[in-house]
Amino acid sequence: MTVLLILIPVSLGLGLLGLAAFFWSLKDQQYDDPEGQAARILSDRYDDEPR
């Protein structure tokens, strides 16, 4: 069962990574205009400063 000592931290670490990514996206206002973000990908304008 010693394998648990490696696997549990690894799985927790991956989970925390996902959580951190979610927090970042939340803070980055990525949920303010979900429809707009979905539509903007179709725009052919080159956007060198996506926001």
Next chain:
Amino acid sequence: MERSAPAVCPACIPLPDWARAVGDGAKVEAPLRRYEFAVPAVHCAACMTTVEDALSNLQGVAAARVNLTLKRVTLSAADIPGMEARLIERLGAVGYAAQPLDSATLAATRNDAAGRDLLARIAVAGFAAMNVMLLSVSVWSGASDATRDLLHWISALIAVPAVAFAGVPFFSSALSALRVRRLNMDVPISLAMILALAVSMAETMEGGEAAWFDAALTLAFFLLVGRYLDHRTRAAARSAAAELAALEVPMARRVGADGAVEIVALDAVRTGDRLAVAPGARVPVDGTVATGHSEMDTALLTGETLPEAVGPGDVVRAGTLNISGALEISATGVGEDTLLKQIMRLVETAETARNTYTSLADAAARIYAPLVHLLALVALVAWGAATGDWRLAVNIAAAVLIITCPCALGLAVPAVLAAASGRLFRAGVLLKDGVALERLAAVDTVVFDKTGTLTLGDLRLHAPDALQGDARAVARGLAQASQHPLARALAAGLNGPIAALEGLHEVPGFGIEGQWQGQRVRLGRAEWLGAAPGDVTATWLKIGPAAPIEIAFEDSPRPEVPELLAALRARGLALHLLSGDGAAPVAALAGQLGLEHWQAGATPAEKVDYLAALSAKGHKVLMVGDGLNDTAALAAAHVSISPASAADASRTSADMIIIGNNLGQIALAHEIAVKARRRILENFSIAALYNLVSVPLALAGVATPLMAAIAMSSSSIVVSVNAMRLGWRK
């Protein structure tokens, strides 16, 4: 909450970083300001690019960004006079009608801080719940001794901080309820979470078998989801309501001593100030006419369709529409005796008199909260007394609290309301709060206002064929030269040849005059032409010395109204018509639409009395109205609906607003309300059934964490799916 900007400059909201970065560019020199416009027509990727490019290329604009979800465009542009008009003009030129929004009004709803906070807590609870659940599965599948202790300790390490963070909304709500010595749903929830953690910690330290870490976390997760749905429903309504409010910035045009006109906020107007009221504008405050002649449209204030003629010395009311001539008024009413204030006082009384309604969720909580505590206490005392093993008794009491905890109950109402309000929003009905939907479901009588609600509120020519020959040609010629609403309606209602007229000129407040084949021809008010005014809205035509001819107008019903009334009748609702207009037009409309119950000439107070009489007979009344004179009635009714074109105050009083101005949606709203109520009750039954099975097991002391996990998740999912059925059919 976002702190709003310094009070001196309410519009100067701090710009987002992207705007500031671009704003430092060379082409802008004046200080930047944030402008916001509602652009309802934006719907695709190409629209966004078009709008953004069109605006960004404009001199003085630093950055423009379209928000497709809210259908708004936000700009940072030079803060110079006339900028707003230029921006609107530019948007119009590329094909998008734009409405300026008041940035300060929107600031409160712009950054949804509370929603983000809840999302963050959901994320933490979800992350922790999943990981602890994985560890728990290992325990349930037979981990023992040191391994089990290790898994328990890791679970504790995750669960304690996670609950401490994710549970804050429940803890604070429970605390504030306890402070005023009341029980709400959050008290048993908080107690269950804390007790579950405490018991599990004790078990872990003792090396015990059962720990409830996962239960505490799933509980927090599901309940937070319910909370978030609830918040979303409210926030969507609040944001749209704020947008409606932001559409109207109360301003007045004040004439200075030197004759110069400045635009000032309504608050800055003092008694005695001279204000200019252009044709087509609303009177900002009560006053008396100083110079000029015109007609006032009081439909919004009193429901009357007949325009009222005014001249120097006459009193004009705030909120009435100036139809024809430019007026200068001297402000008198900023005090308590204005008609508007009287209506507001009626609204206040109506609101306090409105019977206090207990929402279904509150009713459930009132039964539920004491029952749960009682059960847990009984379990504790009974097991403690019977076995003498108080550790076991506390364990069982905790199990009872966790098992009974209202996961499904916490989702039962918000999930239904979120689905229902989402569906209504797509149909163009804006819900101010969820309770309105429950109220609507109970309605058995609908009372309609006439002018602007059942009717379009604009006039059409009554009998176009009555006017023939030369009179028809002359009337067309005169009408086409005038901007008066009646003249425009006349021009639109007639066809055929147009007489060639000379020397056309408008006499503000009276009518239009010209020369035709050497005779003087006039189109305008009855008194001006020497005729006696009738009781219908009419304009008069006089050719030379001949007697004046009456040309009558009618306010036609909205096209969707007959279908709506049929649908409401089919749903078993009684229909009434209650108007402030004269008896003749009201009777005509009631006859045309087949409405048996009607009353004309009702003042705002009489409207409230009418509703009170109905509710005294045990009826639950839905009031549909748009005018200022309906405001008190809207507040007094069991539930109320306003079209978006309604007066500001009416929209504030109404529980629901129809955004698309399609009244036909009232039938749909009622249908959805009835369905939503049924779903909520179904959800309560599902939650109760689950408790009926699990509570005896918990009381008997045979409940395990695995059972709790399965029952809690499955009942929550069943309840959510049942709620979502409401939103499926498009």
